[in-house]
Amino acid sequence: MRKKKLLYNIVSSLTYQVVLFVSGFIIPRFILRAYGSEVNGLVTSLTQFLGFISLLDLGVGAVVQSALYKPLSEGNMQRVSEIVNYSKKFFRTVASLFLIYIVGLCIIYPSQIKSNFNPTYIVSLIVIISISLYAQYFFGIANQLLLNADQRLYVQNIINTITVILNTVLSVIFILMGGSIHIVKLTTSCVFLLRPLLLSAFVKKFYKIDRNIKASGEVVDQKWSGLAQHCASVVMNNTDVFVLTIFASLTDVSIYSVYHLVVIGVRQFVQAFTNGFNALFGNIYAKKEKELLDKTFNSYESLLNYLVVSVFTVTSIMIVPFVSIYTKGVDDVDYTYPLFGILMAIGQALFCLRLPYNTMIVAAGHYKQTQKSAMIEMLINIVLSIVLVFKYGLIGVAIGTIAAIIYRTLYFVYYLSRNIMKRSIKPFIVHIAVDVIFILVAVFASRVISTEPETYSQWMIVAIQKSVIVFVVGLIINVLFFKSDYIYILNKFIRRKNNSHSY
Incomplete structure (x- = not known):
């Protein structure tokens, strides 16, 4: 069974990466032609700065996934439930810290870069781009880790592939219609909100996670x-x-x-x-x-x-x-x-x-x-x-x-x-x-x-x-x-x- 799952994971990963690769060239090309190099640089910079939110999980994500290998291989769903519930609670805390980080970025970032954009333009773009990242940490990461540890990476690959295609099509349409970069990025955030919702629905259907089980002792000893x-x-x-x-x-x-x-x-x-x-x-x-x-x-x-x-x-x-x-x-x-x-x-x-x-x-x-x-x-x-x-x-x-x-x-x-x-x-x-x-x-x-x-x-x-x-x-x-x-x-x-x- 694990060989079959490995094959599914590799094929779905390749498919997703091809789609992501193509999308990654199409959207920036349209942004460059429609808005210029400075806007493209701003979007890239903001995306990277907001990417620092992943620093707040303190490396717990990778450790949680490692901790899930043994109980999943043994079919110990009580232990799996303890780890999943712990990680969900932890990442909701991270999501709250992310809000503080966004506020700080909105205050500091506009005054620290060399650009021709006014602060309102930059701050509104920060808020829009942060929407999908916030949803990912609040709803999605614990479910991603569970599926990855159970060799079901293919589930999120399929979901990610569908949302990337949808985002690419809608982004190009709005750019060609003359929409602002804010409208384009708001579209992206709304589409990517589907990811954590679909992952949550899949886990609820196929895993018997007891939401009432609380952790006993140290759940993730190397966090x-x-x-x-x-x-x-x-x-x-x-x-x-x-x-x-x-x-x-x-x-x-x-x-x-x-x-x-x-x-x-x-x-x-x-x-x-x-x-x-x-x-x-x-x-x-x-x-x-x-x-x-x-x-x-x-x-x-x-x-x-x-x-x-x-x-x-x-x-x-x-x-x-x-x-x-x-x-x-x-x-x-x-x-x-x-x-x-x-x-x-x-x-x-x-x-x-x-x-x-x-x-x-x-x-x-x-x-x-x-x-x-x-x-x-x-x-x-x-x-x-x-x-x-x-x-x-x-x-x-x-x-x-x-x-x-x-x-x-x-x-x-x-x-x-x-x-x-x-x-x-x-x-x-x-x-x-x-x-x-x-x-x-x-x-x-x-x-x-x-x-x-x-x-x-x-x-x-x-x-x-x-x-x-x-x-x-x-x-x-x-x-x-x-x-x-x-x-x-x-x-x-x-x-x-x-x-x-x-x-």
Whole structure:
């Protein structure tokens, strides 16, 4: 059953990420053309600042999900009810704190940025964008965590896919009708209010959660240790825009947002393959199936390395040509920054390469043990980004992020080898060495194809041609070095196919 759920999660995640990826390009493009780079930068900045609300959950979300793995695998619904009820109460407190944060943002933000907008314009936009985030914390997060822990990520993926499509269609219609950015974002907030309501209805129907059960003892024993892990995640996702907003300009934020749009879309595509593995590894680890865990992890590590290096090699090659086409007709700012595009791709590739190690640490629930590394990563990112932004601007914040990711990736590898899986760090070193060889050969081989497309159709043709070259080169090199892992994956696939034919 868990294999079937994993398949559902991966397929639904991929579908959702494709829809989100397409929507993520369509709406900002219409905003850029209709309202200009400064409005686009303002919307991006406000969205990131409001994203800091997730800092208020103190990392409890991830810890709650880890705490649910064992009782769900045992069918202990009393314990599940205790954890779910606790998390709902906690996140309602977070929702109340969010209101205070919004008020503070409305007072401080307008006076701290360089822009041509009046305070009323900015404050009203803050309130509108915050609506859906408030509903998410008040109604939805506890239900999301329950479904994720039970390997039912596909439920919220389906709901999210439907709401993203609806939001994209309505947003484009209102932009074309000449509506203000406030009307467009109010539409988004109203559509996304459907998410927590639908999740709540699903949980009520399929889970026997006793709402009257109160927690006995410590429900989530590592909730404070989860704070450091969560801070790192929030900072990694928000520091760049925060630093650019305070120390640079909204036009720099707009440039950053366009490149970020591309690389984060690729990262989310990669993560769609990994979304189901947190719960899978958590289930296997809880049942102490060590041999299965080792084989599954090794094959997962090899396959993900191949996927990450392939897609981000193509991304680093094709990102600037795409941005040039995407921003054609937007004349208020020059969006051509080749080095910045490459650095952005490198940063997200490194983040994705550490996913196997992070996934296993989360599945094992080792929050307290690894919290110090999270704080160090956060400080590296903040300090380097602030120091470098004055001289190097966009390049500076990209370097700060890369340095922080490198540090914690190395820490994850070391910690996993010593404390959870008792495996050598040699496989990681070999993977990195093979990745370097792969990139050099792939980039050299792909140069036979021109990289100067002028239209989306030309760009698509070139991207497909280069992708074929890169993926084929990568597959040959990876199979040569990691033959046993690929044989294991192939055998699992053949066995599953034979089992499906036997019904």
